[in-house]
Amino acid sequence: MFIHIENLFQSKNLFTIIFFILTSITSVSVKAEIVDVQNEEKQFGDWKSFCKLDAMMGVLDCKIASKFYENNAVITIEPQGNLSAKLNIIIPQVRINDTVKIRVDKNNLIQSKTITSKDFNFVTLSNEQKDLLYSQILNGEFLFLRFNLQDTEKEITVKLNLKDFK
Numbered sequence: 001m002f003i004h005i006e007n008l009f010q011s012k013n014l015f016t017i018i019f020f021i022l023t024s025i026t027s028v029s030v031k032a033e034i035v036d037v038q039n040e041e042k043q044f045g046d047w048k049s050f051c052k053l054d055a056m057m058g059v060l061d062c063k064i065a066s067k068f069y070e071n072n073a074v075i076t077i078e079p080q081g082n083l084s085a086k087l088n089i090i091i092p093q094v095r096i097n098d099t100v101k102i103r104v105d106k107n108n109l110i111q112s113k114t115i116t117s118k119d120f121n122f123v124t125l126s127n128e129q130k131d132l133l134y135s136q137i138l139n140g141e142f143l144f145l146r147f148n149l150q151d152t153e154k155e156i157t158v159k160l161n162l163k164d165f166k
Contacts, residue, residue: 045164064165068145068158069093075145075160077134085134089123095148103144104136104162137162 038053051062065076072093078086089112094100100112100123110133113124125133137143143160 046160047165066160068160069156073158075143077137085130087125087130087134089125089145090121091123091145091147092121093149094121094123095150098148101144101146102133104133104140105142107136107140137165 038055040049040051040053042049046068047064047066049062049064051060053060061078063076063078065074067074069091070093073089073091075089076087080086089100089102091100094115096115096117099114102110102112102125110125110129112129113126115121115123140162143162145158145160146155148155
């Protein structure tokens, strides 16, 4: 088998070109941006919004919350677009075996289920009550919560302004 000198010369040039291209590619600094979920908090009167933006998925997940009674109790609302909102109320000082009464403006009173020790002070409402309460909150001016404190006869009434909720 004979190798022509011209072919060998062309092979060396090809090898040199490939080597140059490969070393150029590996010496270029490639930088990737690490994108964290973006958190945003805003205060609106009695209410605070907490939003997380997932840039990759293009999803914005927001919750609206308000602390009340000694800054320990909280109501959180997570709007769900066309679905009902997720609505949660936790009152650490609420009396066990009692209920929480809720009213928006002059609407009918909404009464929670009885608070039990296994609820960990979570105020339980039916889905229908949550839907009704959420629609009233969207259209109301004031949200009232009334509950009794543990180990006392003291009844607490809380009034949250809904003007800034919207």
